[in-house]
Amino acid sequence: MSKVLITGAAGFIGSQLAYKLWTDGDDLVLIDNFSYGSEDNLIFEKHDFRAEVIRMDIRDIDAINRLFEKEQFDYVYHIAAITPLPDCQTNPSEAVEVNVMGTVNILEAGRRYGAGKIIFASTSAVYENTEKFPSLEDEVVPPSLIYPNTKYTAECYCRAYADVYGMNITCMRFANVYGPHLDCLRTQPPVVGYLIREFYYDRKPILHSNGTQKRDFVYVEDLVDLCLRVRQGTGFDIVNVSINEVISINELTEVVAELMGKAHLKPDYTDSGNYWKKYPELYEGVYRISERALDHEVTKYTRLSNQHAWERYGWKPRTDLRTGIQNTIDFSVRVIRERDKKG
Ligand SMILES: NC(=O)c1ccc[n+]([C@@H]2O[C@H](COP(=O)([O-])OP(=O)(O)OC[C@H]3O[C@@H](n4cnc5c(N)ncnc54)[C@H](O)[C@@H]3O)[C@@H](O)[C@H]2O)c1
Numbered sequence: 001m002s003k004v005l006i007t008g009a010a011g012f013i014g015s016q017l018a019y020k021l022w023t024d025g026d027d028l029v030l031i032d033n034f035s036y037g038s039e040d041n042l043i044f045e046k047h048d049f050r051a052e053v054i055r056m057d058i059r060d061i062d063a064i065n066r067l068f069e070k071e072q073f074d075y076v077y078h079i080a081a082i083t084p085l086p087d088c089q090t091n092p093s094e095a096v097e098v099n100v101m102g103t104v105n106i107l108e109a110g111r112r113y114g115a116g117k118i119i120f121a122s123t124s125a126v127y128e129n130t131e132k133f134p135s136l137e138d139e140v141v142p143p144s145l146i147y148p149n150t151k152y153t154a155e156c157y158c159r160a161y162a163d164v165y166g167m168n169i170t171c172m173r174f175a176n177v178y179g180p181h182l183d184c185l186r187t188q189p190p191v192v193g194y195l196i197r198e199f200y201y202d203r204k205p206i207l208h209s210n211g212t213q214k215r216d217f218v219y220v221e222d223l224v225d226l227c228l229r230v231r232q233g234t235g236f237d238i239v240n241v242s243i244n245e246v247i248s249i250n251e252l253t254e255v256v257a258e259l260m261g262k263a264h265l266k267p268d269y270t271d272s273g274n275y276w277k278k279y280p281e282l283y284e285g286v287y288r289i290s291e292r293a294l295d296h297e298v299t300k301y302t303r304l305s306n307q308h309a310w311e312r313y314g315w316k317p318r319t320d321l322r323t324g325i326q327n328t329i330d331f332s333v334r335v336i337r338e339r340d341k342k343g
Contacts, residue, residue: 011041195253210250216246
Protein backbone atom coordinates (compact mmCIF):
# COMPACT_ATOMS: atom_id res chain seq x y z
CA MET A 1 0.00 0.00 0.00
CA SER A 2 1.42 3.39 -0.98
CA LYS A 3 0.98 6.64 0.91
CA VAL A 4 -0.27 9.15 -1.65
CA LEU A 5 -1.03 12.87 -1.58
CA ILE A 6 -3.42 14.42 -4.09
CA THR A 7 -3.63 18.23 -4.20
CA GLY A 8 -6.76 19.62 -5.83
CA ALA A 9 -8.65 16.47 -4.82
CA ALA A 10 -12.07 18.14 -4.96
CA GLY A 11 -11.66 19.09 -8.62
CA PHE A 12 -12.61 17.21 -11.77
CA ILE A 13 -9.39 15.26 -12.32
CA GLY A 14 -8.22 15.09 -8.70
CA SER A 15 -11.47 13.50 -7.53
CA GLN A 16 -11.45 10.89 -10.32
CA LEU A 17 -7.84 10.05 -9.52
CA ALA A 18 -8.69 9.76 -5.81
CA TYR A 19 -11.47 7.29 -6.53
CA LYS A 20 -9.27 5.08 -8.68
CA LEU A 21 -6.43 5.06 -6.11
CA TRP A 22 -8.91 4.38 -3.30
CA THR A 23 -10.26 1.43 -5.31
CA ASP A 24 -6.68 0.16 -5.68
CA GLY A 25 -6.13 0.35 -1.91
CA ASP A 26 -3.71 3.28 -1.62
CA ASP A 27 -3.52 5.21 1.65
CA LEU A 28 -4.71 8.65 0.56
CA VAL A 29 -4.24 12.16 1.89
CA LEU A 30 -6.45 14.60 -0.01
CA ILE A 31 -6.21 18.38 0.09
CA ASP A 32 -8.09 21.22 -1.59
CA ASN A 33 -9.01 24.80 -0.74
CA PHE A 34 -12.38 24.46 -2.53
CA SER A 35 -11.82 27.63 -4.54
CA TYR A 36 -13.04 25.72 -7.61
CA GLY A 37 -13.64 22.14 -6.55
CA SER A 38 -16.87 21.04 -4.97
CA GLU A 39 -18.11 18.61 -2.37
CA ASP A 40 -20.38 17.05 -5.04
CA ASN A 41 -17.29 15.83 -6.83
CA LEU A 42 -16.34 13.79 -3.79
CA ILE A 43 -19.36 11.49 -3.80
CA PHE A 44 -18.80 8.25 -5.70
CA GLU A 45 -20.83 5.11 -6.09
CA LYS A 46 -18.87 3.16 -3.49
CA HIS A 47 -17.24 5.88 -1.45
CA ASP A 48 -17.81 9.38 -0.14
CA PHE A 49 -14.63 11.41 0.31
CA ARG A 50 -16.30 14.54 1.70
CA ALA A 51 -15.17 14.01 5.28
CA GLU A 52 -11.66 13.06 4.19
CA VAL A 53 -10.54 16.08 2.21
CA ILE A 54 -8.38 18.43 4.26
CA ARG A 55 -9.13 22.07 3.55
CA MET A 56 -5.65 23.37 2.83
CA ASP A 57 -4.18 25.94 0.49
CA ILE A 58 -1.01 25.02 -1.37
CA ARG A 59 0.18 28.59 -0.79
CA ASP A 60 0.29 27.89 2.95
CA ILE A 61 3.91 26.81 3.08
CA ASP A 62 3.91 25.99 6.81
CA ALA A 63 0.87 23.75 6.54
CA ILE A 64 2.34 22.01 3.47
CA ASN A 65 5.67 21.44 5.25
CA ARG A 66 3.93 20.02 8.33
CA LEU A 67 1.90 17.68 6.15
CA PHE A 68 4.96 16.34 4.31
CA GLU A 69 6.92 15.94 7.54
CA LYS A 70 4.10 13.97 9.15
CA GLU A 71 3.08 11.73 6.25
CA GLN A 72 6.21 10.71 4.31
CA PHE A 73 4.56 10.33 0.90
CA ASP A 74 5.51 7.67 -1.62
CA TYR A 75 3.72 9.56 -4.40
CA VAL A 76 2.48 13.12 -4.69
CA TYR A 77 -0.02 14.02 -7.43
CA HIS A 78 0.11 17.78 -7.62
CA ILE A 79 -3.12 18.55 -9.44
CA ALA A 80 -4.30 21.77 -7.72
CA ALA A 81 -4.22 24.91 -9.82
CA ILE A 82 -6.23 27.84 -11.05
CA THR A 83 -7.22 26.42 -14.40
CA PRO A 84 -9.72 28.75 -16.10
CA LEU A 85 -7.73 30.74 -18.59
CA PRO A 86 -9.68 34.00 -18.15
CA ASP A 87 -9.26 33.84 -14.35
CA CYS A 88 -5.49 33.59 -14.77
CA GLN A 89 -5.43 36.36 -17.35
CA THR A 90 -7.50 38.73 -15.18
CA ASN A 91 -5.65 37.94 -11.95
CA PRO A 92 -2.07 37.10 -12.90
CA SER A 93 -0.60 37.58 -9.41
CA GLU A 94 -2.93 35.03 -7.91
CA ALA A 95 -2.37 32.66 -10.84
CA VAL A 96 1.40 32.84 -10.29
CA GLU A 97 1.03 32.47 -6.51
CA VAL A 98 -1.05 29.31 -6.86
CA ASN A 99 0.27 27.69 -10.02
CA VAL A 100 3.95 28.56 -9.67
CA MET A 101 4.61 29.30 -5.99
CA GLY A 102 2.18 26.60 -4.90
CA THR A 103 4.14 24.11 -7.03
CA VAL A 104 7.45 25.30 -5.60
CA ASN A 105 6.00 24.79 -2.10
CA ILE A 106 5.18 21.18 -2.98
CA LEU A 107 8.61 20.60 -4.54
CA GLU A 108 10.44 22.15 -1.60
CA ALA A 109 8.42 20.20 0.97
CA GLY A 110 9.17 17.03 -1.03
CA ARG A 111 12.85 17.89 -0.99
CA ARG A 112 12.99 18.63 2.73
CA TYR A 113 10.90 15.80 4.05
CA GLY A 114 11.10 13.28 1.22
CA ALA A 115 8.60 12.20 -1.42
CA GLY A 116 9.20 9.11 -3.51
CA LYS A 117 7.90 10.76 -6.64
CA ILE A 118 6.08 13.96 -7.59
CA ILE A 119 3.70 13.96 -10.54
CA PHE A 120 2.72 17.40 -11.76
CA ALA A 121 -0.41 18.20 -13.77
CA SER A 122 0.70 20.39 -16.66
CA THR A 123 -1.20 21.22 -19.80
CA SER A 124 -1.26 21.12 -23.58
CA ALA A 125 -1.81 24.89 -23.36
CA VAL A 126 1.99 25.22 -23.13
CA TYR A 127 1.98 24.37 -26.88
CA GLU A 128 -0.09 27.48 -27.63
CA ASN A 129 2.70 28.93 -29.83
CA THR A 130 4.05 25.61 -31.11
CA GLU A 131 3.25 24.98 -34.74
CA LYS A 132 4.58 21.44 -35.20
CA PHE A 133 1.85 18.79 -35.05
CA PRO A 134 1.49 16.40 -33.44
CA SER A 135 3.51 18.36 -30.86
CA LEU A 136 6.34 16.55 -29.14
CA GLU A 137 7.36 17.05 -25.52
CA ASP A 138 10.67 18.75 -26.38
CA GLU A 139 9.25 21.10 -29.00
CA VAL A 140 7.61 23.78 -26.89
CA VAL A 141 7.82 27.37 -28.04
CA PRO A 142 7.35 29.55 -24.93
CA PRO A 143 3.67 30.47 -24.54
CA SER A 144 2.09 33.93 -24.34
CA LEU A 145 -0.96 33.83 -22.08
CA ILE A 146 -0.73 33.78 -18.28
CA TYR A 147 -2.18 30.30 -17.60
CA PRO A 148 0.20 28.35 -19.88
CA ASN A 149 3.09 30.49 -18.67
CA THR A 150 2.38 29.54 -15.06
CA LYS A 151 2.40 25.86 -16.03
CA TYR A 152 5.48 26.21 -18.22
CA THR A 153 7.32 27.98 -15.39
CA ALA A 154 6.20 25.37 -12.87
CA GLU A 155 7.55 22.67 -15.20
CA CYS A 156 10.91 24.49 -15.20
CA TYR A 157 10.99 24.32 -11.40
CA CYS A 158 10.12 20.62 -11.55
CA ARG A 159 13.07 20.08 -13.86
CA ALA A 160 15.30 22.21 -11.61
CA TYR A 161 14.43 20.16 -8.50
CA ALA A 162 15.01 16.90 -10.37
CA ASP A 163 18.36 18.13 -11.75
CA VAL A 164 19.76 19.65 -8.58
CA TYR A 165 18.37 17.27 -5.94
CA GLY A 166 17.96 14.05 -7.91
CA MET A 167 14.22 13.92 -7.21
CA ASN A 168 11.86 11.79 -9.29
CA ILE A 169 9.42 14.13 -11.03
CA THR A 170 7.09 13.67 -13.99
CA CYS A 171 5.19 16.51 -15.65
CA MET A 172 2.09 15.29 -17.46
CA ARG A 173 0.79 17.60 -20.18
CA PHE A 174 -2.91 16.92 -20.37
CA ALA A 175 -4.76 17.60 -23.61
CA ASN A 176 -8.40 18.74 -23.22
CA VAL A 177 -9.81 16.36 -20.65
CA TYR A 178 -13.46 15.31 -20.49
CA GLY A 179 -15.43 12.80 -18.48
CA PRO A 180 -17.67 12.52 -15.40
CA HIS A 181 -17.07 15.24 -12.78
CA LEU A 182 -16.18 17.80 -15.46
CA ASP A 183 -17.52 21.13 -14.26
CA CYS A 184 -20.58 22.06 -16.30
CA LEU A 185 -21.88 24.78 -14.00
CA ARG A 186 -19.08 27.32 -13.66
CA THR A 187 -19.33 30.65 -15.52
CA GLN A 188 -17.11 29.46 -18.37
CA PRO A 189 -17.18 25.64 -18.24
CA PRO A 190 -14.89 23.61 -20.48
CA VAL A 191 -16.52 23.11 -23.88
CA VAL A 192 -17.96 19.62 -23.28
CA GLY A 193 -19.55 20.75 -19.99
CA TYR A 194 -20.86 23.89 -21.67
CA LEU A 195 -22.49 21.94 -24.50
CA ILE A 196 -24.17 19.50 -22.11
CA ARG A 197 -25.53 22.33 -19.98
CA GLU A 198 -26.91 24.26 -22.94
CA PHE A 199 -28.55 21.23 -24.54
CA TYR A 200 -29.98 20.15 -21.19
CA TYR A 201 -31.80 23.50 -20.93
CA ASP A 202 -32.89 23.31 -24.59
CA ARG A 203 -30.68 26.23 -25.52
CA LYS A 204 -28.66 26.59 -28.71
CA PRO A 205 -24.96 26.64 -27.83
CA ILE A 206 -23.02 29.70 -28.88
CA LEU A 207 -19.71 28.75 -30.46
CA HIS A 208 -16.87 31.21 -30.77
CA SER A 209 -15.43 31.70 -34.23
CA ASN A 210 -16.82 29.25 -36.83
CA GLY A 211 -16.45 26.01 -34.86
CA THR A 212 -13.93 24.50 -37.26
CA GLN A 213 -11.06 24.79 -34.76
CA LYS A 214 -9.73 21.34 -33.93
CA ARG A 215 -8.61 20.00 -30.56
CA ASP A 216 -7.29 16.83 -29.04
CA PHE A 217 -9.58 15.43 -26.30
CA VAL A 218 -8.63 12.73 -23.81
CA TYR A 219 -11.00 10.80 -21.54
CA VAL A 220 -10.37 11.16 -17.81
CA GLU A 221 -10.20 7.41 -17.07
CA ASP A 222 -7.48 6.97 -19.69
CA LEU A 223 -5.60 9.88 -18.16
CA VAL A 224 -5.88 8.32 -14.69
CA ASP A 225 -4.49 5.08 -16.12
CA LEU A 226 -1.36 6.95 -17.25
CA CYS A 227 -1.14 8.69 -13.84
CA LEU A 228 -0.60 5.21 -12.38
CA ARG A 229 1.84 4.05 -15.04
CA VAL A 230 4.18 7.05 -14.66
CA ARG A 231 4.92 5.98 -11.08
CA GLN A 232 7.50 3.55 -12.49
CA GLY A 233 9.62 6.31 -14.11
CA THR A 234 12.66 7.62 -12.30
CA GLY A 235 14.45 10.94 -12.80
CA PHE A 236 12.74 13.76 -14.69
CA ASP A 237 10.26 13.29 -17.47
CA ILE A 238 7.60 15.18 -19.40
CA VAL A 239 4.83 13.20 -21.04
CA ASN A 240 1.89 14.24 -23.20
CA VAL A 241 -1.50 12.75 -22.35
CA SER A 242 -3.56 12.84 -25.51
CA ILE A 243 -5.28 10.70 -28.11
CA ASN A 244 -3.24 12.25 -30.93
CA GLU A 245 -6.43 12.73 -32.94
CA VAL A 246 -8.43 15.86 -33.43
CA ILE A 247 -12.08 16.71 -33.62
CA SER A 248 -13.54 20.08 -34.54
CA ILE A 249 -15.77 21.89 -32.07
CA ASN A 250 -18.58 21.60 -34.65
CA GLU A 251 -18.16 17.80 -34.82
CA LEU A 252 -18.00 17.59 -31.04
CA THR A 253 -21.18 19.66 -30.78
CA GLU A 254 -22.94 17.27 -33.18
CA VAL A 255 -21.92 14.23 -31.12
CA VAL A 256 -23.15 15.76 -27.84
CA ALA A 257 -26.36 16.98 -29.48
CA GLU A 258 -27.11 13.61 -31.02
CA LEU A 259 -26.46 11.68 -27.80
CA MET A 260 -28.74 14.07 -25.88
CA GLY A 261 -31.47 13.98 -28.54
CA LYS A 262 -30.95 17.69 -29.28
CA ALA A 263 -29.72 17.57 -32.88
CA HIS A 264 -32.38 20.15 -33.81
CA LEU A 265 -30.60 22.79 -31.68
CA LYS A 266 -28.06 24.03 -34.18
CA PRO A 267 -25.32 26.25 -32.72
CA ASP A 268 -25.13 29.98 -33.20
CA TYR A 269 -21.74 31.50 -33.94
CA THR A 270 -20.14 34.60 -32.57
CA ASP A 271 -16.87 36.46 -33.05
CA SER A 272 -13.96 34.85 -31.17
CA GLY A 273 -13.33 38.15 -29.32
CA ASN A 274 -16.75 37.89 -27.65
CA TYR A 275 -15.46 35.08 -25.45
CA TRP A 276 -13.21 37.61 -23.75
CA LYS A 277 -15.67 40.51 -23.67
CA LYS A 278 -17.04 39.02 -20.45
CA TYR A 279 -13.75 40.12 -18.85
CA PRO A 280 -13.85 43.90 -19.34
CA GLU A 281 -10.76 44.48 -17.15
CA LEU A 282 -8.67 43.04 -20.00
CA TYR A 283 -9.82 45.93 -22.18
CA GLU A 284 -9.18 48.60 -19.56
CA GLY A 285 -5.88 50.21 -18.60
CA VAL A 286 -3.02 51.61 -20.61
CA TYR A 287 -2.21 48.40 -22.47
CA ARG A 288 -5.12 46.30 -23.64
CA ILE A 289 -5.21 42.68 -24.55
CA SER A 290 -4.39 42.12 -28.20
CA GLU A 291 -7.08 40.88 -30.58
CA ARG A 292 -4.51 38.62 -32.21
CA ALA A 293 -3.76 36.81 -28.93
CA LEU A 294 -7.45 36.36 -28.17
CA ASP A 295 -8.32 35.11 -31.62
CA HIS A 296 -5.40 32.69 -31.54
CA GLU A 297 -6.52 31.22 -28.21
CA VAL A 298 -10.01 30.51 -29.51
CA THR A 299 -9.10 29.27 -32.98
CA LYS A 300 -5.81 27.45 -32.29
CA TYR A 301 -5.22 23.86 -33.39
CA THR A 302 -4.07 21.37 -30.75
CA ARG A 303 -2.70 17.92 -31.39
CA LEU A 304 -0.21 16.20 -29.13
CA SER A 305 1.92 13.20 -29.93
CA ASN A 306 1.41 10.32 -27.49
CA GLN A 307 4.34 8.31 -28.78
CA HIS A 308 6.39 8.91 -25.63
CA ALA A 309 3.56 7.72 -23.37
CA TRP A 310 3.44 4.52 -25.41
CA GLU A 311 7.19 3.93 -25.64
CA ARG A 312 8.05 4.65 -22.02
CA TYR A 313 4.89 3.64 -20.17
CA GLY A 314 3.09 1.28 -22.58
CA TRP A 315 0.06 3.61 -22.50
CA LYS A 316 -2.55 4.12 -25.16
CA PRO A 317 -5.96 5.76 -24.78
CA ARG A 318 -8.74 3.16 -24.84
CA THR A 319 -12.01 5.05 -24.63
CA ASP A 320 -13.79 5.99 -27.84
CA LEU A 321 -15.25 9.47 -27.96
CA ARG A 322 -18.94 8.51 -28.03
CA THR A 323 -18.65 6.26 -24.97
CA GLY A 324 -16.71 8.91 -23.08
CA ILE A 325 -19.17 11.66 -24.02
CA GLN A 326 -22.15 9.49 -23.05
CA ASN A 327 -20.62 8.85 -19.60
CA THR A 328 -19.99 12.58 -19.22
CA ILE A 329 -23.58 13.40 -20.19
CA ASP A 330 -25.00 10.85 -17.73
CA PHE A 331 -23.01 12.30 -14.85
CA SER A 332 -23.49 15.98 -15.74
CA VAL A 333 -27.24 15.67 -16.21
CA ARG A 334 -27.48 14.13 -12.72
CA VAL A 335 -25.48 17.04 -11.28
CA ILE A 336 -27.61 19.68 -13.03
CA ARG A 337 -30.84 18.00 -11.87
CA GLU A 338 -29.59 17.83 -8.27
CA ARG A 339 -28.54 21.46 -8.38
CA ASP A 340 -31.96 22.53 -9.73
CA LYS A 341 -33.72 20.50 -7.04
CA LYS A 342 -31.71 22.28 -4.34
CA GLY A 343 -32.67 25.57 -6.05
N1 LIG B 1 -9.43 19.71 -17.33
C1 LIG B 1 -8.61 19.86 -18.34
O1 LIG B 1 -9.02 19.78 -19.52
C2 LIG B 1 -7.13 20.09 -18.12
C3 LIG B 1 -6.31 20.18 -19.23
C4 LIG B 1 -4.96 20.41 -19.03
C5 LIG B 1 -4.43 20.50 -17.75
N2 LIG B 1 -5.27 20.43 -16.69
C6 LIG B 1 -4.65 20.55 -15.35
O2 LIG B 1 -5.14 19.50 -14.53
C7 LIG B 1 -5.33 19.94 -13.20
C8 LIG B 1 -6.74 19.66 -12.74
O3 LIG B 1 -7.67 20.29 -13.60
P1 LIG B 1 -9.22 20.17 -13.34
O4 LIG B 1 -9.89 20.28 -14.65
O5 LIG B 1 -9.49 19.03 -12.46
O6 LIG B 1 -9.46 21.56 -12.58
P2 LIG B 1 -10.41 21.84 -11.33
O7 LIG B 1 -10.54 23.32 -11.24
O8 LIG B 1 -11.64 21.03 -11.40
O9 LIG B 1 -9.52 21.31 -10.11
C9 LIG B 1 -8.48 22.05 -9.55
C10 LIG B 1 -8.63 21.95 -8.04
O10 LIG B 1 -7.57 22.67 -7.41
C11 LIG B 1 -8.11 23.35 -6.29
N3 LIG B 1 -7.27 24.49 -5.95
C12 LIG B 1 -7.12 25.64 -6.65
N4 LIG B 1 -6.30 26.48 -6.02
C13 LIG B 1 -5.90 25.83 -4.88
C14 LIG B 1 -5.05 26.19 -3.82
N5 LIG B 1 -4.46 27.39 -3.76
N6 LIG B 1 -4.86 25.29 -2.82
C15 LIG B 1 -5.47 24.07 -2.84
N7 LIG B 1 -6.30 23.69 -3.84
C16 LIG B 1 -6.51 24.57 -4.85
C17 LIG B 1 -9.50 23.77 -6.74
O11 LIG B 1 -10.37 24.07 -5.66
C18 LIG B 1 -9.94 22.56 -7.54
O12 LIG B 1 -10.63 21.64 -6.74
C19 LIG B 1 -4.96 21.42 -13.17
O13 LIG B 1 -3.64 21.54 -12.72
C20 LIG B 1 -5.06 21.83 -14.63
O14 LIG B 1 -4.19 22.90 -14.92
C21 LIG B 1 -6.60 20.23 -16.83
